[in-house]
Amino acid sequence: MHRFKISELGNHVFWLKGPEREHLVRVLRLAVGDRIIGFDNTGAEYKAVVNKIEEQSVTCGILEQDYPEVEAVTRIYLAAGLSKGEKMEWVIQKGTELGMAGLIPLRTKRAVMKLEGSKAADRVERWQKISGEAAKQSHRVREPQIFSVTDWQGLKALLPPTTQWLIPYENEKTRTLSSVLKDFSSQEPIALIIGPEGGFEEGEVLWAQEHLNAQSISLGPRILRAETAALAALTLVLGHYGDLG
Known part of the structure; x- marks a missing residue:
């Protein structure tokens, strides 16, 4: 699944805006129903499904939240x-x-x-x-x-x-x-x-x-x-x- 940086996180949903929205729509040409992964720089990642594609944003419904151990322990x-x-x-x-x-x-x-x-x-x-x-x-x-x-x-x-x-x-x-x-x-x-x-x-x-x-x-x-x-x-x-x- 393609990965995106979340623009805005809500309750059981997140939005992709600006360059992230353009990359999903115009470059990858994903559609409603496709599954993606989002992350928001807090250590969490979210498996999600594309619910709605609009002029300024893409709405994604969160299916699963995880905290993968991929970051270095020592900063x-x-x-x-x-x-x-x-x-x-x-x-x-x-x-x-x-x-x-x-x-x-x-x-x-x-x-x-x-x-x-x-x-x-x-x-x-x-x-x-x-x-x-x-x-x-x-x-x-x-x-x-x-x-x-x-x-x-x-x-x-x-x-x-x-x-x-x-x-x-x-x-x-x-x-x-x-x-x-x-x-x-x-x-x-x-x-x-x-x-x-x-x-x-x-x-x-x-x-x-x-x-x-x-x-x-x-x-x-x-x-x-x-x-x-x-x-x-x-x-x-x-x-x-x-x-x-």
């Missing part, structure tokens, strides 16, 4: 230095498939991409759509949040105060990811700060250590591309806590 966020469009889109799509809780686009000194104002807002809107489509494809019930583009000083306010911060850094030669994670709590959020194409300046790493209590870690002896580092680190943390089987 893991990526704070990713701005990279060229396709690279950020790749990280968002694959990070969603793997199980990230959200992504913060981060302005850094060596970032090639510069985003401000309405251009930044438009890009975040596009990234959120990519995350939403990847959530449907991977049968998730919570769509990862793509935060507004932020500077270093804005990081701390975006996530809970109990967040545990990690920063993979090529000049860190001794501290490994596994050695740090053994002292972390799987019940509290973890945020991975990933550099842009040009990597971090040393001052940025020192700032994260001082203001976020971030632990710098090594991802091994090889230099990874920004998008590779993001997905490798995310995979390693998820695997450490058993979320990848």
Whole structure:
């Protein structure tokens, strides 16, 4: 059955509006009587039947409600230095498939991409759509949040105060990811700060250590591309806590 993000949830019924309605009607060409699955970012999913197709909405009658165990127990966020469009889109799509809780686009000194104002807002809107489509494809019930583009000083306010911060850094030669994670709590959020194409300046790493209590870690002896580092680190943390089987 095709999956849709619920626009409005009622009593034994939900509605699909806007792009979700258009996708059902114009792209998939579903009809009254067809069965679908809806999710509303609360952890629940609903098996439903299409009851009515109207100009502005599709009405779906709920047949069954479930809470599938598909979300990662440990909430893991990526704070990713701005990279060229396709690279950020790749990280968002694959990070969603793997199980990230959200992504913060981060302005850094060596970032090639510069985003401000309405251009930044438009890009975040596009990234959120990519995350939403990847959530449907991977049968998730919570769509990862793509935060507004932020500077270093804005990081701390975006996530809970109990967040545990990690920063993979090529000049860190001794501290490994596994050695740090053994002292972390799987019940509290973890945020991975990933550099842009040009990597971090040393001052940025020192700032994260001082203001976020971030632990710098090594991802091994090889230099990874920004998008590779993001997905490798995310995979390693998820695997450490058993979320990848």
